[in-house]
Amino acid sequence: MMQANELRKKQPGELQSLLLDLRREQFNLRMQRGAGQTVRPTRLQGVRREIARVKTVLHELKQGESA
Secondary structure, rough: OOOOHHHHOHHHHHHHHHHHHHHHHHHHHHHHOOOOOOOHHHHHHHHHHHHHHHHHHHHHHHHHHHH
16 A cells, blocks of 8 residues: 555656556456455455545646646
8 A cells, every 4th residue: 555645756657557457456356245255345445545545646746737
């Protein structure tokens, strides 16, 4: 799990690829849960929060460019 200050050091392209990886992981975890396999709920919640962090940093970068 990365902190927001660590994410701010990355390039936008890296953040986009990280976001894509996290969304794939979230999808896979949801499918596993739906199939009845045991999934740690805290991992699903953690992935969701990491996605939010990455999206927040990307939005900050976008806002900084337009200002």
